[in-house]
Amino acid sequence: MKFFQGKVNEPVPEAERLAEYRRNGDVALLGALYEPYMDMVFGICFKYLREEEECKDAVMQIFEKMVPDLRQHDVSNFKSWLHSVARNHCLMKLRVSRVAIGQGSEEDQIQELEAVSNDEVFTLDGQLDALDGCLQKLVNEQRVSIELFYLQNKCYRDIAGETGFEIGKVKSYIQNGKRNLKICMESNGSY
Incomplete structure (x- = not known):
């Protein structure tokens, strides 16, 4: 999109x-x-x-x-x-x-929507903080590869070109980094 x-x-x-x-x-x-x-x-x-x-x-x-x-x-x-x-x-x-x-009344709907949205904000903020912390704990190659792939929407070839990593290594760094992020997030109770 x-x-x-x-x-x-x-x-x-x-x-x-x-x-x-x-x-x-x-x-x-x-x-x-x-x-x-x-x-x-x-x-x-x-x-x-x-x-x-x-x-x-x-x-x-x-x-x-x-x-x-x-x-x-x-x-x-x-x-x-x-x-x-x-x-x-x-x-x-x-x-x-x-x-x-x-x-329903407008007041009831506002209260219902605010209750849901406030809970989600606190949950999301906690998850984002935990994710940020876990990203920083990754080895540099995994962190860089994941940030370029997921946050900047780069393909394997572009990541390899920017970082000098081999394409096979980029795939490995992303896969291992995702696994390590999941483990870290689970250990923080944020997954």
């Missing part, structure tokens, strides 16, 4: 990209920051909305909402912030549709 075409040549830390966007308001920069997370946002939307076209629309609506929001707010963890924004966007859409068809 790719909507943006601009690519940044060198990997730039998200915090720097966010700061640069806040300084100059370049929407293409924000698009490049958002693009790797579009599949995650779509998945969150699908969890709540269950209709593919509605989810695609929500992915774009969330981006449009981010344009002014990120100029005003200083975000330290973009991924978890984006997860909360996507979840809240979907919960709001559900609330509006429930009110429109008259299912």
